[in-house]
Amino acid sequence: MNTALLSRESDSDTLTLGILGVGNIGMVHLKSARVMANVDVLAAADAVPENRQRAERAGVDRTYEDYATLLDSESIDVAVVALPPFLHADAVERAAEVGTDVFVEKPLARSTEEADRLLEAAKSGGIAVGVDHTLRYQPDVTGVKAAYDDGRVGHVPYASMTRLNDGPLGRPPVERSPPGWALDADAAGGGSLLELGIHCFDVLEWLFGDLEVQSAATGCTLNLPIEDAATVLLRAPETGTTITLHCGSYQWEELPKVNTRLRLEGITGTISNEDYLPENFYASAATSALSNVASRVTGDEPDVFGPTFYLRAHYDALEAFLDAIRADESPPVEGTDGRRSIELAEDAYDHAARRGSEELEMPEVTSI
Structure with a gap:
């Protein structure tokens, strides 16, 4: 943990943050x-001038072009690492050098090798690492978890999970190009399997314990250099549950939409996340979405909690991490959890690659 937090001169439990x-x-x-x-x-950092201006309009007094400069210049308790994936390891290593705890966007890193390097730096620097695996904080997912843990449907032989989104290109018509890193497999670490599947791996192990990848396939619905669709077959040895997971960055849904489906087929019934959606979800999400559209016309900043259902989960995840830091406790979603999800994604990529090579191997044809 951050030893600076334990040696404050005042009795205040206020935490100072920098947003990277x-x-x-x-x-x-x-x-x-x-x-x-x-x-x-206290401060925010971004290489894009327009983003720094947005942070200033949101009330941040000091902004920096470079996150390393922020870490060197500011005395902060926590750094929120919301940089592209290829910068996560460097940002955490620099934070560890100055004793600043970190809350990192998913994926924690681009590979388990990079995650190990990051976590070793954090250990050496004595800092805490939390990961924004937000699905654990959505009320529909927590509802499924509570019902399953209560034994509502008994043994669950089969489960399925789907997570869809519109991907880095956004909804058509595409008005501007996405950041270059988002379509670069090396910079991002992967496509939809790492961007969306990573959340699902985390939730499914949260539910069923350690998972094993049995088979996987990836593909592209658009002509992109990264996969925008992936299907994975998993098994949970501890519970004897077989699970199918599908994630895709190809669905151009219009808000309000629930882009995650989680269903547990138990021996005495079924648990679905749709059963735990807030009653006013569609009404409140639609109202928030319309308000945010109107804000673009008026020049106002969009409401951070609209549509509330999704963005409130980010709030809860960050708040839970900060509460753990105040209490000098381990974060509820630790760096090792983030690493484990990456490990499962790597296993799935390996299975998909083997399956692809097998399909490409054609038998030799000889004339008789």
């Missing part, structure tokens, strides 16, 4: 932290 990266998700974390009690966002 204030693009889309970075702004969500920034605005979430700004309305939390006993949290002070």
Whole structure:
């Protein structure tokens, strides 16, 4: 943990934060932290001038072009790492050098090898690492977890999970190109399997314990350099559950939409996340979405909690991490959890690659 937190001269439990990266998700974390009690966002960093300006309009006094400069210049308790994946390891290593705890966007790293390097630096620096695996904080998913843990449907031989989104290109018509790293397999670490599947691996192990990848396939519905669809067959030895997982970055849904489906087929019934959606989900999400569209016309900043259902989960994940730091406890979703999800994604990529090579191997044809 951050020893600076234990040696404060005052009795205040206020935590000081720096936001590293204030693009889309970075702004969500920034605005979430700004309305939390006993949290002070001191600074933000982003290489894009427009993003720094957004942070300043949101109330941040000091902004930096480079996250390393922020870490060297500011005395902060926690750094929220919302940078592209290829910068996560470097940012955590630099935070470890100055004793700053980190809350890292998923994926924690681009590979287990990189995650190991990152976690070793954190251990050496004595800092805590939390990961924003947000699905654990959505009320529909927590509802499934509670019902399953209560034994509502008994043994679950089979489960399925689907997570879809519109991908880095956004909804058509595409008005501007996405950041270069988002379509670069090396910079991002992968496509939809790492971007969306990583959440699912985390939730499924949270439910069923350690998972084993049995088979996997990846593909592209669009002509992209990264996969935008993946299907994985998993098994949970501890519970004897077989699971199918599908994730895709190809669905151009219009809000409000629930983009995650989780279903447990038990011996005495079925548990579905749709049974635990807030009653006012569609009404409140639609209202928030319309408000955010209107804000683009008026020039106002969009509401960070609209649609509330999704963005509130980011708030809860960050708040849970900060509460753990105050209490000098381990984060509820640790760096090792983030690494484990990456390990499962790597296993799935390996299975998909083997399956692809097998399908490409054609038998030799000889004339008789």
